[in-house]
Amino acid sequence: MKFSNFSSVLSLLSLIPASQAWGTLGHHTVAYVATNFVHPKTRVLFQSILNDITPSYLANIATWADTMRYVQGWGWSAPLHFIDAEDDPPHSCAVKYSRDCGEHGCIVGAIQNFTQQLLNPSLGAVQRSQAAKFIVHFLGDIHQPLHDEGMAKGGNGIHVIFDGDEFNKYYKPLNLHSVWDTTIPEKIVGGNTLLDAENWAANLTTAIETGIYKTQVGAWTNSMNLADPASTALSWASETNVFVCTTVMPNGREAIEGTELNGTYYEASAPVIELQIARAGYRLARWMDLIAGNFKTEL
Numbered sequence: 523m524k525f526s527n528f529s530s531v532l533s534l535l536s537l538i539p540a541s542q543a544w545g546t547l548g549h550h551t552v553a554y555v556a557t558n559f560v561h562p563k564t565r566v567l568f569q570s571i572l573n574d575i576t577p578s579y580l581a582n583i584a585t586w587a588d589t590m591r592y593v594q595g596w597g598w599s600a601p602l603h604f605i606d607a608e609d610d611p612p613h614s615c616a617v618k619y620s621r622d623c624g625e626h627g628c629i630v631g632a633i634q635n636f637t638q639q640l641l642n643p644s645l646g647a648v649q650r651s652q653a654a655k656f657i658v659h660f661l662g663d664i665h666q667p668l669h670d671e672g673m674a675k676g677g678n679g680i681h682v683i684f685d686g687d688e689f690n691k692y693y694k695p696l697n698l699h700s701v702w703d704t705t706i707p708e709k710i711v712g713g714n715t716l717l718d719a720e721n722w723a724a725n726l727t728t729a730i731e732t733g734i735y736k737t738q739v740g741a742w743t744n745s746m747n748l749a750d751p752a753s754t755a756l757s758w759a760s761e762t763n764v765f766v767c768t769t770v771m772p773n774g775r776e777a778i779e780g781t782e783l784n785g786t787y788y789e790a791s792a793p794v795i796e797l798q799i800a801r802a803g804y805r806l807a808r809w810m811d812l813i814a815g816n817f818k819t820e821l
């Protein structure tokens with residue numbers, strides 16, 4: 523399909539928001555990995571907070587934050603899904619809170635905010651449930667490299683091609699951000715259903731327990747400090763942002779603009795995406811355990 527033939531359709535469809543988060547497959551998988559690792563007491567607490575006693579209590583709310591960002595009255599939450607690092611990939615990658623967390627907030631501040639809300643014993647049930655939903659979502663997003671990068675709005679402005687396709691499923695020009703959010707994860711798994719996510723999470727859980735991640739998983743929680751959620755989240759963002767220089771655009775923005783990514787680019791990116799989904803899910807479980815261990819309800 524040629525862009526020119528399509529421009530009127532594109533302008534009609536421009537009302538559909540650009541994809542700006544791990545797609546549903548990524549978020550569901552992070553949630554299921556976390557489900558597999560949380561302490562039983564943590565599960566009981568969060569099932570109660572979320573008012574959902576099913577085994578999918580985390581997956582069921584993992585994309586709630588993405589549906590809310592476009593709802594009237596919730597616009598304040600849109601900037602909280604990312605931090606726009608003003609670094610210079612591929613030459614230098616870095617996240618700096620004071621430079622990069624905009625005046626409307628960012629994902630690092632949001633993880634701090636909603637963690638502290640969860641620990642506040644006087645918080646009402648509705649707000650507590652919302653805080654839990656934001657935590658589950660944002661611990662996922664912060665592990666997607668392009669959520670920790672400002673260049674071209676986290677890659678949303680970089681047009682790319684995947685397997686000859688220049689458009690996404692909403693007939694918008696395919697961009698680098700959505701390829702990382704959705705296209706590559708769905709190709710790794712071969713689908714995007716809840717069951718696909720559960721199966722992918724089962725594989726990643728095995729990799730953590732007995733496979734390729736076994737020797738590194740201990741280090742994944744090194745910088746985790748419930749007393750300082752912002753520093754903890756900044757360490758995750760910094761670690762994730764490094765992949766922008768090494769894997770997302772190793773030869774710079776121009777080298778990737780308009781190019782086909784199904785091939786060597788996919789082969790290099792898929793292992794990073796699997797690692798980041800595994801890290802996000804495991805860290806989410808441990809973060810929830812810390813919250814549960816320090817949880818106080820008002821008597």
Ligand SMILES: *[C@@H]1O[C@H](CO)[C@@H](O)[C@H](O)[C@H]1NC(C)=O
Binds near residue numbers: 602627628631632636
């Ligand atoms: C903290 O959460 C409240 C909603 O509960 C929101 O209004 C505020 O903007 C958030 N602040 C930050 C820094 O994320």
Ligand SMILES: *[C@@H]1O[C@H](CO)[C@@H](O)[C@H](O)[C@H]1NC(C)=O
Binds near residue numbers: 784
């Ligand atoms: C990507 O490339 C491979 C190998 O050439 C091909 O088998 C596959 O159909 C292509 N498309 C997708 C979406 O995987």
Ligand SMILES: *[C@@H]1O[C@H](CO)[C@@H](O)[C@H](O)[C@H]1NC(C)=O
Binds near residue numbers: 710725
């Ligand atoms: C899970 O691992 C099995 C065995 O390696 C593989 O056949 C399957 O495709 C994987 N599934 C997902 C969703 O990753």
Ligand SMILES: [Zn+2]
Binds near residue numbers: 588
């Ligand atoms: Zn998001």
